[in-house]
Amino acid sequence: MHGSQRHMPILAVSSVLAVSLLAAPIASADPTSNDLEVRILTIGDFNSALQPPEGDQGTVTQSDGTRIEAGGAAYVGTLLDQLRRQANKSMLLSAGNNIQPNSGDETSTLLHHEPTIDLLNKWNVDASAVGGHELADGLPELLRKSNGGCHADRPCDDPPFEGAQYPHLGANIDGPEGDAVASPFVIRHFDGIPVGVIGVTSRSTDNGAAFHLADELESITRSAEALEFFGVKAMVLLLHDPDSPESPRGPNDCGAENTRAYAIASQATTQVDAIITSGGDTPYYCTVADPEGSDRVLIHPAGFGKSIAVTDLNIDRTTGEVRRDRVSAFNQIVTRNVEPDPTVEEFIRDAENKASALSERRVGELADIATRDSAETGESGLGKLLADAAAHAHPEADAVLLHPGLIRADLRRVVTYGDIHAAIATAPLAVTELTGAQLRDLLEQQFRDDSDVILQPSAALSYTVDNDAELGHKVSDPRIGDEPISPTDTYRIVVDSHILDPASGFTAQHETTPTTSDKNNTDALRNYIESNTPVAVGADERISRTSE
Incomplete structure (x- = not known):
């Protein structure tokens, strides 16, 4: 031949x-x-x-x-x-x-x-x-x-x-x-x-x-x-x-x-x-x-x-x-x-002229500035806002966890199209079904020898971190709403493509096959602000920390 x-x-x-x-x-x-x-x-x-x-x-x-x-x-x-x-x-x-x-x-x-x-x-x-x-x-x-x-x-x-x-x-x-x-x-x-x-x-x-x-x-x-x-x-x-x-x-x-x-x-x-x-x-x-x-x-x-x-x-x-x-x-x-x-x-x-006109288009308002800076718990105002927006876009899900690497800048109170794209990196979303044990493992994998990567939780998810505990044993009392997470129950969790990347260090979710969403985080945030303006920026503490 x-x-x-x-x-x-x-x-x-x-x-x-x-x-x-x-x-x-x-x-x-x-x-x-x-x-x-x-x-x-x-x-x-x-x-x-x-x-x-x-x-x-x-x-x-x-x-x-x-x-x-x-x-x-x-x-x-x-x-x-x-x-x-x-x-x-x-x-x-x-x-x-x-x-x-x-x-x-x-x-x-x-x-x-x-x-x-x-x-x-x-x-x-x-x-x-x-x-x-x-x-x-x-x-x-x-x-x-x-x-x-x-x-x-x-x-x-x-x-x-x-x-x-x-x-x-x-x-x-x-x-x-x-x-x-x-x-x-x-x-x-x-x-x-x-x-x-x-x-x-x-x-x-x-x-x-x-x-x-x-x-x-x-x-x-x-x-x-x-x-x-x-x-x-x-x-x-x-x-x-x-x-x-x-x-x-x-x-x-x-x-x-x-x-x-x-x-x-x-x-x-x-x-x-x-x-x-x-x-x-x-x-x-x-x-x-x-x-x-x-x-x-x-x-x-x-x-x-x-x-x-x-x-x-x-x-x-x-x-x-x-x-x-x-x-x-x-x-x-x-x-x-x-x-x-x-x-x-x-x-x-x-x-460029078309993009400039779109950049100035108003989306809605926030009740306060959504900052990228993290509190001692690892949460940020913008991170929680993004997670709540993804939860709003996926009412069938139990909770949301998003990678903090998506956040680039603060989001001011009056929000335009350009502001959203400047503040966050676009990433597709997916819904994955995790057992309570797998979800807990995913939370434990945030804590590492070199540098922690604290995923941004939606309002439904809360847990406590023991700062002095060994790796793999830092998370306690994880809850969805008011209910403790059961190791054997299955929960639908929205995540982003950064978390799904094998190089991210998060592996607990790889035991399941995520379902593709037709939404990404920027679409979800824009729709959330448009539908709920003025939007409250989460001041609640979803992650609490303790020390001996």
Whole structure:
């Protein structure tokens, strides 16, 4: 099925090309009329970076250690146009994390990253992998971004948001019932010759209640076999992987042998000809031997629109196979010494004007300022307000526990849309059924050797903490309402995605399968304030502490 041509070396491209304005137009080694040249342009970890990133985040480190200012959507637009004009055939892909759920950029946050999706549509993206950031807001929001429609958190636009005009790819992403939530692959034709693009999300990303990430290698093989059934021989893998490379010297150096992406690139089926990954800010470029010893490209563009990964495929028109010995790849730095794309600049101004108007829209009032500062018990006024809002949004639940890391700033008495998004980080909510014993374990896991993480409780939940007790024995008299918690009874507890993250240190809830909510914490807070204005900020003590 795959001939010896796959065991030839890949053409190396000097990092000098990535620093210069642009590389020369693509050409194969010893080209013949039987060659088809297809340029694959890829962005990754764009992170809603409509404006140029600032500080160190706005630079790319070169092989000699110097830094170049890079990034910004308008500059990406200019370089995409120039890179496309160099090639007769091309397509534009994204390796995921197009959005940043809790971006400090007000335009992106307030408009629920619709401008980013619209911009990718404007750039004619052909397909995107599903990244962790796409999953962070929950599956309902991923589907809305894919299919379009109004967001419950703000008035509907006229015309409504249309959604992505490109497919989100996730060959290994299953929903709560085991159903597929994204297309596994897409096929694009060039002069009648098909090129398949597979999308996979690394299992390192799995931190959600609403989805399961299946084995990457099995999913890649299954998709590749399906593509081959459809007559596709040229295949590219989009792989979202959050692992950071240990030691790349520059954007076209490797140093990524420690990453899951590198391991997958060395083990994935030989049917895949090139792997393009994202999941962090650092760019790299490697050649990795496949299971049969044939080298193939593994490339990672810089995040925040600071580089574009360029992979030039050479395809045999007769067989449809990629000639790997004629593949070249490099990271093109998105320098700011080019003229920014004026149409992108105008697009961003329009989005900023829309966000500014929404930011000033009044939601309601609080009876007092809701502060982020914690009392000695670990509770904060804003934390309790958020928990009460989540309880209001889930009347079927017994109580709420929310991660304090969601809180960023105080919430003033007169509350606007902009205030809510500035004060808290958005996180999807879920309902989990815990026995009383599991709930008590969850409460005990707040207390740690290094630094306690006190979850913010709703009004229904109370308990006492013994400051002098040993870890694992600090919590006493936990109650739901006036009733002591029974170890054998089952309670419905609302939690957020931060608590569900395996890296959070909270494990008691992992013995159950949470039910996805269609709400997030910002939606819940806005609705709670709108429905109950002026809202009392909880002054009650839900956690009490004792010492011997």
